Amino acid sequence: MTVTHPLHDLRLPGPTLVLVDDSDSLALDALHGIEDLPGLEPTVVPLSTLDGPRKGWGSVLVVAADRARLRRMASAVPLLGQCKAVACWLTDSPVPWVLVPRPEWPRLVHLAAREAGDRGVLTVARFASGARAQLVVMEMARQAAGPGDTTHGGLVVAYAGRPAAPGLDARSVLLRDVADAGDAERDVPPDVVVARRGATSQQSVAEHHVIDRAPTVVTDPGPEPVDERVFNPIGFRKDWDHPVVDLARLVDRAGPGPVTEGVVAAARAFQGVRLPADTPTADVLALAISGVPVVTEGVLDVAPPLAAALDAEVDLDDPLRREEHSLAVRRAAFDHHSTLAWRSALASRAGVRHVGLPAVSALLSTKRPEMLDFALRQVARQRGAEVELVLAAHGFEPDRDAVRRALGDRPHQVLTFDGSAFFGDVLTAAARAASSEVLLKVDDDDWYAPDAVHDLLMARRFSGADVVGMPSEFVYLHANADREALTVRRRHPSELFARFVAGGTLLLDRGTLHALGDFRRVRKYVDAQLLSGVEAAGGRIYRTHGLGYVLRRTGAGHTWQRDDEEFRRPDIVASEWPGFQPSLALEVDPVDRPGPDSTGGS
Numbered sequence: 073m074t075v076t077h078p079l080h081d082l083r084l085p086g087p088t089l090v091l092v093d094d095s096d097s098l099a100l101d102a103l104h105g106i107e108d109l110p111g112l113e114p115t116v117v118p119l120s121t122l123d124g125p126r127k128g129w130g131s132v133l134v135v136a137a138d139r140a141r142l143r144r145m146a147s148a149v150p151l152l153g154q155c156k157a158v159a160c161w162l163t164d165s166p167v168p169w170v171l172v173p174r175p176e177w178p179r180l181v182h183l184a185a186r187e188a189g190d191r192g193v194l195t196v197a198r199f200a201s202g203a204r205a206q207l208v209v210m211e212m213a214r215q216a217a218g219p220g221d222t223t224h225g226g227l228v229v230a231y232a233g234r235p236a237a238p239g240l241d242a243r244s245v246l247l248r249d250v251a252d253a254g255d256a257e258r259d260v261p262p263d264v265v266v267a268r269r270g271a272t273s274q275q276s277v278a279e280h281h282v283i284d285r286a287p288t289v290v291t292d293p294g295p296e297p298v299d300e301r302v303f304n305p306i307g308f309r310k311d312w313d314h315p316v317v318d319l320a321r322l323v324d325r326a327g328p329g330p331v332t333e334g335v336v337a338a339a340r341a342f343q344g345v346r347l348p349a350d351t352p353t354a355d356v357l358a359l360a361i362s363g364v365p366v367v368t369e370g371v372l373d374v375a376p377p378l379a380a381a382l383d384a385e386v387d388l389d390d391p392l393r394r395e396e397h398s399l400a401v402r403r404a405a406f407d408h409h410s411t412l413a414w415r416s417a418l419a420s421r422a423g424v425r426h427v428g429l430p431a432v433s434a435l436l437s438t439k440r441p442e443m444l445d446f447a448l449r450q451v452a453r454q455r456g457a458e459v460e461l462v463l464a465a466h467g468f469e470p471d472r473d474a475v476r477r478a479l480g481d482r483p484h485q486v487l488t489f490d491g492s493a494f495f496g497d498v499l500t501a502a503a504r505a506a507s508s509e510v511l512l513k514v515d516d517d518d519w520y521a522p523d524a525v526h527d528l529l530m531a532r533r534f535s536g537a538d539v540v541g542m543p544s545e546f547v548y549l550h551a552n553a554d555r556e557a558l559t560v561r562r563r564h565p566s567e568l569f570a571r572f573v574a575g576g577t578l579l580l581d582r583g584t585l586h587a588l589g590d591f592r593r594v595r596k597y598v599d600a601q602l603l604s605g606v607e608a609a610g611g612r613i614y615r616t617h618g619l620g621y622v623l624r625r626t627g628a629g630h631t632w633q634r635d636d637e638e639f640r641r642p643d644i645v646a647s648e649w650p651g652f653q654p655s656l657a658l659e660v661d662p663v664d665r666p667g668p669d670s671t672g673g674s
Contacts, residue, residue, distance in 0.1 A: 077105050078189035079112075082196070084157050085130035086113030091209075093145040094118040098137035098329050102163040102191060119148050127153030132205040134158075137192075138165045138332040139216040140302040140358075146213030154202030160212050163192040164332040169216055171195055178203050192334075217301035219612070220536020225412070225427040227419045228260075232267035232289075263424045264288045288422035295373055297414035298357040298405065302333055304534035305363035305402050305617070308567040309340050310391055316344040316367060319351060319359075331355040336362045344388050356382075361405035363398045363567070375408035392561075392647075396657050399617055403523065406530050407456070429529045431458035432579070433506030437498045438516035439466040439491065446664060447516040448478035453661070456526030459512075460484060464502040467491025483507070496598045500590040503582065511585060513599070515576035519548075521620030521658045528579045528616065537614035539580045539606050541573025542566075545618030546654055547639045548666065550626045557666065559622075559653040560639050563646045570615040571607060575599025577621055584611065619657035624666075 090106065092099050106114050114133070117126070132155055136142040142162060168185040182198035197208065214222050261280045265287050277286045322335050322345065336358065339345050345359060349370030356374060359366050360382065368382045381404045386397040407413055412428055419426030434451055438444060444465075451461045461484040463475060472486055485505055489498050503511055510532075512525060521527075524542075532540045543564035551557040578599060585591070585602075588609065592601040606613060625636050640648070652666050 076189060077109055078102070078163075078191035079106065079109060079161065079194070080189070082109070082159070082194070083111035084133065084159060084196075085155075087129055088112055088114045088131045088133055089126060089129040089152065089205075090114045090116040090133045090135060091122075091145070091149065092116060092118055092135045093141060094120045096135075096137050096141050096145070098164050098332065099135045099141070101329075102161070103135060119145055122148075122150050126150060129153065129155050129205070131155050131157035131159065132209065134160045134209055134212070135163065136160075137163050137330070138302065138334065139169075139213075140299040140333065142216055143213045143299055143302070146210050149206050149209050152205035152209070155205045156200075156202060157196065157198045158203065158205050158208040158212070159194065159196040160209075160216075161188055161192060161194050162216075163188075164329075164334040165193050166334045166337045168193040169195060169218075171197055171212055171215055173197070174211060177208070217299075218536050220301060221533065222301075225415055225419075227264065227415050227422070227424050227426045228262045229264045229266065229415065229418060230262040230287075232265055261287050264290055264418045264422050266293050266418075267291050288418075290418060290421060293414070293418065294375075295353045295357065295409065297411045298354070298361050298409055300361060300406060300410040300412065300534045301536070303336065303358045303362045305361075305398075305567045306535065307337065307340055308363045308395075308398065308617075310395055310566075312343040313341045314343065316346055316388065317342045318346050319348065319355070323355075331358040336364060339364045343394070357405055357409050360401045361410065363402040365394055365398050366401070375404070378404040378408055380404075392655060395617070396619060396655060399527075399619055399657055403527065403530065406534075410533075412533060429457060429526070429533070430510045431460065431508040432510045432512050432525055432529065433460045433462050433503075433508035434512045434514050434525070435462050435464065435499055435502040435506065436514050436516060437464040437466055437495065437502060439468070440516055441468050441470070443516040444470060445474075445478065447514070448475060449661065449664060450518075450520040451514070452479050452482060453522045454520070454525045455522045457529055458508075459525050460507055462502045462506050463487065464489060464498045466493065466495075466498055494593050494595055496591040496594045496601070499598060503585055503590065506582070509582050511580060511582055513575065513578040517624045517626070518576045519622040519624070519654065519658060519660060519664065523657070524577070524620040525579075527620055528577065531614055531616035532579060535569070535614040535616075536612070537569065538584050538611035539573070539578060539603065539613045541575075541577040541579060541613070541615060542621045543615055543618040544574040544576075544621070544623040546622040546658075548622055548624050548652055548654075549636050549639060550624075550666065552636070557651055558640075559649045559651065560645055561647040562639065562644050564615075564618055566615055566617045568615060570613055572603060573613060573615045574618075574621060574623060576623070578602065580606075619655040622654050622658060 103116055132152055136145060168187060170185045173180045179200040180197060181200050184196045186194055188194040260282050267289055277289055279286045322338050323329050323331060344365035344367055346367045347356060353373045356372055365388055372379050381400045387393045416426050416428045436447055438447060451459060461479060463486045465488045469488055470486060475486055487502060487505060528540050543566055545562055545564040547560045549558045588605040591598050594601055654660055
C-alpha cells in the first residue's frame with residue numbers, strides 16, 4: 073500500500089529552506105520522506121544550527137506541530153533574505169488558519185489555507201516579488217493565535233543558547249553576547265536572560281549602558297510557560313461522548329508524543345483524561361489551562377495552587393461539579409503558568425515594570441437605593457483584579473460615607489443623575505469618568521463570584537475578543553403567587569464566540585466603546601444595542617463560563633421586561649432546583665442569600 077505524503081501536491085519555487093525546531097519531535101517525524109517529493113528542493117535546517125543569516129532561497133517552509141510550537145520557534149528565526157513563497161505546515165493542528173497580508177509586503181498573488189492530507193494544516197503565501205521571509209514567518213506566528221494582545225508587556229526576555237518561549241520577543245542569545253553587548257552602541261539588551269541552572273552567575277554578565285545595569289540572569293524560572301493564546305478553554309464541552317480516557321490513547325501516533333492542540337481538541341469528547349505519574353509537566357499544563365478535566369497520579373511539578381486544584385476530589389459524573397473542577401484548574405494554570413504569569417514573575421525578580429491583567433472600571437447604574445448595599449458587596453469582594461467602581465446613582469443621592477465604608481480601600485467615584493436621564497446617557501457619563509481603559513457594566517441586583525472580573529479578564533486575554541461576557545446561565549426566580557422560589561440553569565453554551573452575552577457582564581475597552589459612539593441614548597435595551605453595534609462593526613464577542621454569575625428576576629424593576637416563565641421553557645432548561653442554588657464557584661456570602669423581602673440584602 074502506497075502512503076501519500078501530506079505535502080505531495082505542494083509546489084514551491086526552489087531551493088526551499090525547511091525550518092524545524094530540534095525539540096519538536098512530531099514535526100521532525102512528519103518530515104520523513106520530504107526530500108523525495110516532486111516540486112520541492114528541500115534543505116532541512118534545525119533551528120539550533122542557525123547561527124546567522126540564511127539567504128539565497130526561493131522559498132521557506134516552516135514546520136511545527138501546532139500553533140504554540142510555531143509561536144515558540146518564530147522568535148528564534150534569523151534573517152532569511154527575500155523569497156517569493158513562504159509556507160507553514162502545522163503537522164498536528166486541527167483547523168486551518170488564513171494569513172492576512174501586511175500592507176508593507178510585496179503584492180500577494182496566491183494564498184492558500186487547507187488541510188495537509190491527514191496530517192495537520194498548511195498555509196502558503198506567494199508574492200509577486202521577494203518578501204522578507206523572516207518577517208513573514210514572525211507574522212504567521214502572531215496571526216496563528218488570532219487577534220488579541222501579542223505584546224511582551226514591557227519585559228524583554230531572552231534564553232541563553234536556545235529558542236525563546238511562547239510570547240517572547242528576543243531571539244536566542246548566548247551569555248557572552250550579553251556580556252559584550254556594550255560594544256554595540258545601538259544594541260538594546262534583554263531585561264532578563266533565562267539560563268540553565270548553574271550556567272552562569274549574575275556577576276559574569278556585564279552592565280549595559282542602555283539600561284544602566286546588567287540583565288538579570290535567572291537559572292530557576294520554573295516550568296516552561298504554556299501559551300494561553302493557543303491552549304485555552306475555547307471549545308470546552310459541558311457534556312461528553314465517552315468516559316475517562318488514558319492520555320496514551322490520545323497522543324499515540326506510532327508511539328506516544330506530546331500534547332498538542334490536536335490532542336486537546338480530541339480530548340473534548342471525553343469525560344476526562346487520566347494522566348500517568350510520569351506525565352511531562354508541559355503536557356499537564358496544556359491540558360489544565362485548556363479546561364480538560366484530568367485525573368492525576370503522583371507528584372506534579374506545578375505551582376501549589378494548581379496542584380491543589382488538580383488533587384481536589386471531584387465527581388466527574390456530575391456535569392456541574394465537573395465544570396466547576398475544570399474552572400478551578402484552568403484558572404490556577406492561567407494564574408501561575410501562562411506566559412503572562414511567567415513574565416510577571418520574571419519582571420518582579422528583575423525589578424522591571426510589567427503590564428499584566430489591566431485594571432477595570434465597573435460601571436454601576438442604579439435607580440434602587442434598596443439594592444445599593446448588595447451591589448457594593450458584589451464589587452468589594454472581587455479578587456485577582458484591580459477594580460474601580462463608578463457608581464451612577466440614577467434619581468437619588470447615595471450616602472457617600474456608606475459607599476466608602478462598603479468598598480474599603482477600593483477606588484471609586486460617585487456620580488448622581490436626575491431620574492429622567494436616559495439610561496444610556498448615564499452609562500456613557502460613567503464610562504467617561506472611569507479611570508481604567510477596560511470597562512465592565514454590572515447590574516445592581518445580580519450575584520457575582522469573587523473571581524468574576526478576573527475570569528472575564530482571563531477570557532479577554534486568551535480570546536482576543538472585542539467584548540467578553542458571561543451567559544445568564546443561572547437564573548434565580550423569586551417566589552410568586554403560583555410557585556416557590558427557584559434556581560434555573562439554562563442550556564447556554566459557553567467558552568465560545570457568540571452573538572450575545574449577559575448585559576450585566578459586558579467587558580470591553582474604552583476605545584471600543586467610544587468607536588461605537590458610546591452607549592446609545594435609550595431608556596432600556598442598552599446592552600442589546602451595544603452588542604448589535606459591535607456585531608455590525610465586525611467585532612468579536614466571546615462568551616466565557618457562566619458559573620460566576622446569577623441573574624435575578626423579581627418580576628418587576630427590570631429595564632429588560634420578560635415573563636419569568638420564559639426562563640423555564642423546557643427546551644432551554646438544563647436543571648431546576650428549589651430556592652437559591654447557585655454554582656459552588658459563586659462562593660455566595662450568607663448575607664447575600666435572597667430572603668423573603670426579595671432584596672437579597674441584610
